[in-house]
Amino acid sequence: MSSSPRFHILSIDFQDLDVIWNVRLFYLAAGFRFVPGRVDPDLDLLVILRGDPGPPHRDHRGIVHVYDYVKELQVDWPERFPRAREIRLISLFRPDPLPEGLRWVPGYLPVVPEFWQQSPFRKRAGRPLHIANFKPMGDDPYQQDLARLARHGLVRVYGGRWDRLGLATHGLSYLEANRRLASAWCCYGLMYPYQRGLTLSGRMWQAPLHGCLVISEQGTNPLGLPGILEVERFSAETLLSVGSIRECWQIRQEATRYWREATERLALQLDLPAYRGPSAAQLASCGRERRAQHLRVAWGRRLARAGRWLTPPPISCWWRRRQRTLQGLGRLLQGASRPDGGPSNR
Structure with a gap:
C-alpha cells in the first residue's frame, strides 16, 4: 500500500493564517499529508503563498502550485523552480504573457466554509466593521472616508497603525475577527489601488460566509461574488445597505454555495480527487x-x-x-x- 503524497506550504512571511488554514484543509481533503518544517526536495507538492520564496528551493523536483492572490511581485517561476515536474499558477486572470513552462489555472484560493462559520446564526445591532491594518497609500479617498466615518463613531475599526490617522485601535485574532463578522450586518473592505479589480480581499470571502455584507470600492468585484456591494465612495448612506436578518441569511447561503462550488472546481482544475471537504479530525x-x-x-x-x-x-x-x-x-x-x-x- 503506497503512502499518501506529501505537501508543504511555503510563504515569505506566513502572515495570512486564514489562507494557510484553508489551503491545508483543501490538500488534506485531497489525500495529501502535510509536512511542516524544512522543505524536502523529494516532496510531492510545494504550495507557494505570498510571493517569491527565494533561491534555496531550486532543487524541488515535485509539483509546484503558486497562488498569486497578493499581486505584489512578478516572479519568474520556471527559473525559480527549474527542476520541478510541473508548475501551476492559480490566479483570477491569465498572465500576459504566460511564461513558457507555466500552466495557468483560473481561480483564487480554496475556501472551506465549515471551518469559519459560527453556529447558531445570530446578528446583533451595532456599527459596521473594518478589520485590517492601516495601509500606507497616501490620500486614498476610500481610506480617508473610512477614517472620517470612524471618527464620527459610525464605523468600528480594528487593526494596527490607525493612530497615524488619529484612531485608537488594536488588532484581533482570527477567532475574534470572525466572531465580530458573524454578529455584524455589514463591514467595509479596503484594498491597495494596484490590487483593485485584479484580486480579491480576504473579507470578500470571509465576511459573506457569516452573512455580513461587504461594502467595497468600485471595480473590486469583477467576478460578481455574492455579498459584495461596490460603491463610489464610503459614506454614511451605505450604512443602511442591509435591511433585515433575512438578507444576511441569504448572503450566507449564497456565499456558502459559491465557495463550495469554486473550491470543488479548483480541485478538478488541479487534477486532484473530487473535493468532498475535510474530515472532522x-x-x-x-x-x-x-x-x-x-x-x-x-x-x-x-x-x-x-x-x-x-x-x-x-x-x-x-x-x-x-x-x-x-x-x-x-x-x-x-x-x-x-x-x-x-x-x-x-
Whole structure:
C-alpha cells in the first residue's frame, strides 16, 4: 500500500493564517499529508503563498502550485523552480504573457466554509466593521472616508497603525475577527489601488460566509461574488445597505454555495480527487491552532496593557523593569501571531 503524497506550504512571511488554514484543509481533503518544517526536495507538492520564496528551493523536483492572490511581485517561476515536474499558477486572470513552462489555472484560493462559520446564526445591532491594518497609500479617498466615518463613531475599526490617522485601535485574532463578522450586518473592505479589480480581499470571502455584507470600492468585484456591494465612495448612506436578518441569511447561503462550488472546481482544475471537504479530525486540528493563536493574541494584549498601567510616575527602577518585561512579552506574543485579524494588504 503506497503512502499518501506529501505537501508543504511555503510563504515569505506566513502572515495570512486564514489562507494557510484553508489551503491545508483543501490538500488534506485531497489525500495529501502535510509536512511542516524544512522543505524536502523529494516532496510531492510545494504550495507557494505570498510571493517569491527565494533561491534555496531550486532543487524541488515535485509539483509546484503558486497562488498569486497578493499581486505584489512578478516572479519568474520556471527559473525559480527549474527542476520541478510541473508548475501551476492559480490566479483570477491569465498572465500576459504566460511564461513558457507555466500552466495557468483560473481561480483564487480554496475556501472551506465549515471551518469559519459560527453556529447558531445570530446578528446583533451595532456599527459596521473594518478589520485590517492601516495601509500606507497616501490620500486614498476610500481610506480617508473610512477614517472620517470612524471618527464620527459610525464605523468600528480594528487593526494596527490607525493612530497615524488619529484612531485608537488594536488588532484581533482570527477567532475574534470572525466572531465580530458573524454578529455584524455589514463591514467595509479596503484594498491597495494596484490590487483593485485584479484580486480579491480576504473579507470578500470571509465576511459573506457569516452573512455580513461587504461594502467595497468600485471595480473590486469583477467576478460578481455574492455579498459584495461596490460603491463610489464610503459614506454614511451605505450604512443602511442591509435591511433585515433575512438578507444576511441569504448572503450566507449564497456565499456558502459559491465557495463550495469554486473550491470543488479548483480541485478538478488541479487534477486532484473530487473535493468532498475535510474530515472532522482535520477541521479540529486546524481549529486547535486557531484557538492557540487567539490565546497568544489575547494574552499579548493584556500583558502590554498591564505593562502600561503599572508605571505611574515617579517610576522606580523595579517597576520600570516589570513594565518592560510585560510590554516585551506582549509584543512578542502579538508579533508571532499577526494579531490584525487578517492581512494588511488584502
